[in-house]
Amino acid sequence: MLNINDLLRKNIQNLKPYSSARNEFSGDDVILLDANENPKVLSGLPVGINRYPDPLQKRVKEKLSGIKGVNSDNIFLGNGSDEAIDLALRCFCNPGIDSLAIFPPTYGMYKVCAAINDVNIFEYPLNANFEIDSDKFLGEIKPEVKVVIICNPNNPTANIQSKSSIKKIIERFQGIVILDEAYIDFCPEQSLVNELSKYPNLIILQTLSKAWALAGARVGIAMASKEIIDVFNKVKFPYNISNPSLLIAEQALDKENESKQRIEEIFYERNRLLKIITTLPRVLKVYPSSANFILVKTSDAKRLYTYLVSNGIIVRNRDSETSCKGCLRVTIGLKEENDRLVELWERFEQQVQSE
Numbered sequence: 355m356l357n358i359n360d361l362l363r364k365n366i367q368n369l370k371p372y373s374s375a376r377n378e379f380s381g382d383d384v385i386l387l388d389a390n391e392n393p394k395v396l397s398g399l400p401v402g403i404n405r406y407p408d409p410l411q412k413r414v415k416e417k418l419s420g421i422k423g424v425n426s427d428n429i430f431l432g433n434g435s436d437e438a439i440d441l442a443l444r445c446f447c448n449p450g451i452d453s454l455a456i457f458p459p460t461y462g463m464y465k466v467c468a469a470i471n472d473v474n475i476f477e478y479p480l481n482a483n484f485e486i487d488s489d490k491f492l493g494e495i496k497p498e499v500k501v502v503i504i505c506n507p508n509n510p511t512a513n514i515q516s517k518s519s520i521k522k523i524i525e526r527f528q529g530i531v532i533l534d535e536a537y538i539d540f541c542p543e544q545s546l547v548n549e550l551s552k553y554p555n556l557i558i559l560q561t562l563s564k565a566w567a568l569a570g571a572r573v574g575i576a577m578a579s580k581e582i583i584d585v586f587n588k589v590k591f592p593y594n595i596s597n598p599s600l601l602i603a604e605q606a607l608d609k610e611n612e613s614k615q616r617i618e619e620i621f622y623e624r625n626r627l628l629k630i631i632t633t634l635p636r637v638l639k640v641y642p643s644s645a646n647f648i649l650v651k652t653s654d655a656k657r658l659y660t661y662l663v664s665n666g667i668i669v670r671n672r673d674s675e676t677s678c679k680g681c682l683r684v685t686i687g688l689k690e691e692n693d694r695l696v697e698l699w700e701r702f703e704q705q706v707q708s709e
């Protein structure tokens with residue numbers, strides 16, 4: 355049986371966390387003279403903005419708990435899910451000694467976070483169908499690997515991995531598995547959150563940035579065993595999410611139906627865009643998508659990318675990523691935005707044709 359405490363760095367095991375006096379009471383009817391705050395908000399500014407936020411973000415976690423079917427004690431909130439990725443590396447990987455395993459092509463922040471923390475990376479590329487070969491991975495895995503990150507659905511390939519191969523890795527790997535489900539609300543497959551209690555080494559990441567349309571508020575979610583969540587809460591900056599972001603998150607979480615309806619609209623646009631783009635002569639392949647973006651393989655990604663930019667449309671050029679030669683990643687926008695993209699893309703095709 356895997357012992358999470360044994361996986362932690364020694365300095366983290368021994369850490370005595372910052373203690374905020376605000377943790378020592380509950381209720382509203384108190385006089386707060388403990389934190390050197392300013393007693394009065396400047397005129398016209400939001401009520402309560404003079405006060406430090408709730409370090410454990412109880413109200414947002416209660417709402418999330420209801421939506422996700424996960425206990426509040428199993429939820430960590432971060433300044434974007436990137437904070438949770440960074441925390442996991444800082445808590446479990448000794449700089450210069452332990453390593454992170456990733457499956458490229460995948461989300462670029464994993465590598466950046468590892469580099470910042472001086473954590474070495476081992477790459478196990480996805481196969482031609484962008485799938486993880488879990489048996490091959492488990493057979494080849496280096497002993498230095500302490501943390502594995504699986505992105506599902508994967509960015510930038512937009513596909514999902516089979517549940518059995520994800521579970522096999524979680525069950526057999528003797529370290530921490532981070533399952534990044536940033537796009538899970540856009541895909542028909544179910545999240546693994548309802549099986550969280552079976553896997554003490556599993557950290558599931560979700561976010562309010564995509565399906566909940568709050569990229570600007572910076573609220574990321576990590577769900578894991580209480581043991582791991584307690585460690586994250588001990589290591590994070592005490593007031594890591596601001597009052598305005600927490601208030602906005604609460605408001606958004608009350609709009610679950612609207613969020614679902616918006617996702618349906620994105621699906622509709624995604625299918626429409628997919629059909630049109632597939633027919634263009636210089637489009638070699640449009641990969642199936644379980645996310646709010648599509649990956650498109652073209653015969654000249656660089657030139658198309660530059661053409662779109664010069665006409666005011668920014669997509670993501672993934673041409674230089676592992677197995678992504680010629681690929682552009684396109685986020686599904688509003689109908690008008692997608693129409694404009696199609697118009698320019700068709701014009702580009704005509705221009706190349708006439709040369």
Ligand SMILES: *Cc1c(COP(=O)(O)O)cnc(C)c1O
Binds near residue numbers: 437461562573574
């Ligand atoms: C967008 C995205 C996130 C979300 O990051 P935040 O910091 O929560 O905005 C996480 N993982 C992947 C793979 C993403 O594409």
